[in-house]
Amino acid sequence: MDLNTVTAILHPRERAELPPAREGDAVLGGGSWLFSEPQPDIRRLVDLAGLGWEPLRVDAEGLSIAATCTIAELNGFEPPAGWPAAPLIRACCSAFLASFKIWNMATVGGNICLGLPAGPMISLAVALDGEGVLWAPEGGERRVTILDFVRGPREVALAPGEVLRAIYLPAAALRRRAAFRRASLTALGRSGALLVGTRGDKGFHLTVTAATRRPVQLAFPAVPTPDELAAELAAAIPDALYYDDMHGRPDWRRHMTALLAEEIRVELEGERA
Known part of the structure; x- marks a missing residue:
């Protein structure tokens, strides 16, 4: 759907280029929901795609999922041995029940930030003690559990100007x-x-x-x-x-x-x- 109230699209390439928040802003991840219905209050889009975040990263402490990681990328992830809970990843991706076009555009962070009860990425992150890494507009960051981050339909714990950078699933939960x-x-x-x-x-x-x-x-x-x-x-x-x-x-x-x-x-x- 055309968003005919939008007058500007920003394409930051690094964190310093993320703009201060202003009324009428919307952060664009995959846009699968954003472009699905009228958004008359939106005047400016901040497109995160150009930041080039690595979709998935595994280390001894667990799995880090970039907010811009697509459902298709997450579904294709091959977990290391010793994570019995890892099949939950594909089970929750399958709960999306969307076409391959949506899977290749919709993002993990977008699904969580929308806060809808049926969001399967919320289910995955909460069940595995996931934490959200939030970038503050002044340059710092904070962590919040996804259980506390999602407060209700379309209501999440993002302060003005904050951006969800990543979701971290600890190895202890995956075991x-x-x-x-x-x-x-x-x-x-x-x-x-x-x-x-x-x-x-x-x-x-x-x-x-x-x-x-x-x-x-x-x-x-x-x-x-x-x-x-x-x-x-x-x-x-x-x-x-x-x-x-x-x-x-x-x-x-x-x-x-x-x-x-x-x-x-x-x-x-x-x-x-």
């Missing part, structure tokens, strides 16, 4: 056992509930996304009993937190969350940590 469950109203529909469970040295963690307005994560020292899990879900997710849109009613999302959570609990209960 856990993991289980993935997803539900939608139709075979190729948007996720109505997407849950990930992990089990490792720090116990059992359950991440709930898509069903809720923001990500929710539960932590247990060991795999809980069915009653313990059900009670904690009820306490952590009040009715008002379940999302309501054309892709699922809150009562259905609540039911599917409980069902998928128990499936994950059973699967990981049989796994050795």
Whole structure:
């Protein structure tokens, strides 16, 4: 879709060329959502593509994913041995349910910064203790967990002028056992509930996304009993937190969350940590 209110497009080549924020700015990653509907308030685009960030980098501490890394690049990543949770990467990419054209344009950072409940890159990053590296306009940077970064639909913890530079997944999280469950109203529909469970040295963690307005994560020292899990879900997710849109009613999302959570609990209960 043409953005006919845009009067300027900036193409910074290095960090120093990133402009001070002003009203009407929008940061352009892949643009798969930005150009999908009218954006009447946008006057200037700041295109990050020219910064040339390396899409993926592996080191002893974990995996760094550039905000401009595309879904296709992430999906093609071959993880090193010893990361049992790595299949979550392709599982979450597949939850995108988009054409190859979108996969080759949409970015990991864009999906996270949009903050939509069904964003599968949010699910991946939260489940694996991901942190966002945020560049401040004055030149510094800060880190925030993606669990805290995503506050609700279209609401994230970016201050004016800040840019999401990268998402960092620690190796300790990638070494856990993991289980993935997803539900939608139709075979190729948007996720109505997407849950990930992990089990490792720090116990059992359950991440709930898509069903809720923001990500929710539960932590247990060991795999809980069915009653313990059900009670904690009820306490952590009040009715008002379940999302309501054309892709699922809150009562259905609540039911599917409980069902998928128990499936994950059973699967990981049989796994050795």
